[in-house]
Amino acid sequence: MPVAPKGAIILAIARGFCILLIGAGMAQGLVFDIKRFSIHDGPGIRTTVFFKGCPLACRWCHNPESQSSLQELILRPNRCIRCGACLSACPHGATFREDDEYRVKPAKCQLCGTCVEVCYAEAREIVGRSMTVAEVMEQVERDVAFYDQSGGGVTFSGGEPLAQPEFLQAAVQAARERGIHTAVDTCGYAPWPVLEALRPYVDLFLYDLKLMDDEEHRRFTGVSNGPVLENLRALSGAGQAIVLRVPVIPGVNDGPENLRALAAFAASLPHLQGIDLLPYHPTAVEKYERLNRAYSLAALRPPGPEEVAQIAQVLGRPGVPVRIGG
Ligand code: SF4
Ligand code: SF4
Known part of the structure; x- marks a missing residue:
């Protein structure tokens, strides 16, 4: 799909998704945080821009304030x-x-x-703060010297950045125009045309992969993993640089069946640069309380280092390093 020209409005309907793409000149989005000097969201020193709103409702979400697309x-x-x-x-x-x-x-x-x-x-x-791309870039550009020294750049995360496609497209293009390395941290749940339009301007996708069984994926995230897997295959097939991000949630996705399926799927992806294992941590409990929301996994304990190391062994293969943490 072509990039929306300035001022254009494109209505894209695909696979049950309905999106309004507005030209870059009008792009404005809802951001819930901008974190400078991040070292866990891609290579080098980065600025991470957190978009608000996500189509998934992962039960272990550690940023519940990011889920709603409203302030x-x-x-x-x-x-x-x-x-x-x-x-x-x-x-x-x-x-x-x-x-x-x-x-x-x-x-x-x-x-x-x-x-x-x-x-x-x-x-x-x-x-949640409504920001223009220019306002976002004003903050991102403050640390260009650190990006240059460390091989870093900007990471668009969330929430789910693909859920604000016109804002993300304009922001990624703006960063690229300034020569800043771009990464998109995504759950991959979006219509393919959104990713296809974005792809040429993204240096690295940090792509979440949680559960391979569709029923389990629906149970723990609220949506099918069909589009997630299809988009991942398509991005990889198109030669896109991808690092998989796998949360390790005890009792949810750390069983042998899921890990075997995940390892096989990862092995089928060309151009995979690595796998990041993100062990569950319970720091979000207080955030759910602040938002007056129930947290169904309050009793869950983090996985032990030995279990995480074993999972790293199952998923690793030559040329695809597994890192623990982002
Ligand atoms: S509770 Fe606070 S934010 Fe809400 S209407 Fe009253 S003053 Fe405004
Ligand atoms: S009563 Fe509490 S919440 Fe309200 S203004 Fe005072 S400190 Fe803030």
Whole structure:
């Protein structure tokens, strides 16, 4: 599919996905964080731009604030000093007091940010900032000297960056025009035309691979792995540089059947540059509490180093190094 010309609007419908592609000149997206000096999101020193919104709902997601494609107000009751400033400042009657806690009625909250401004304890935060590509690039370009020295660049992550295709396309092209190495960290769940248009401007895909059984994939992520595997095959067949990223979730995807299938699939991919194993860690529990969401894997413990080393042996092969961590 051709890249959308400036100002053009293209409606792409494929495999049940429906996307509106808007020309690069208008591209604006929702970002929930920009992290500088990252060393786990691709080669060298990088700036990682985290897009907000994801079509998957992985039960182990360690960035639950990235899942919704809308802005969200999050509360940190442990920081609240009970000053009541948010209650009197809220112009929409959304904040209320109950059991000595200052809470919010989601149906009334307009995300105006007034309560965040008056909360000096920083117990409230609006997650998700609408940014233009120029604003993103202004931050990315600050560290060009470090990228040049270390072989780094910019990584677009999420959430799921492919879920904001026109914004991602424009941002990746802007980085390329400035000679900055580009990586896209993706779950791969998107219509192929989105990846096909993006591909020429991406130096490296960091591609998540979780579960090979479709039913299990649906059970733990909410969607089929069909498009994920098809897109991965197509990218690899097109000669794209890819590093697979495999989360290691005890009791979910660390069984021998899944690992054997994953190893066989990985072995069928030409141009695979490596495999990163990402052992589960429970640091997200507090984030789910802040968002007032249930976390079904709260009792899960991280895998031991021996188990991770064994998985590395199963997945590794000559020319395809397995790294533990990103
Ligand atoms: S303004 Fe902040 S610190 Fe004060 S009551 Fe509201 S949430 Fe708590
Ligand atoms: S973001 Fe605005 S509407 Fe929502 S609780 Fe805060 S002040 Fe009220």
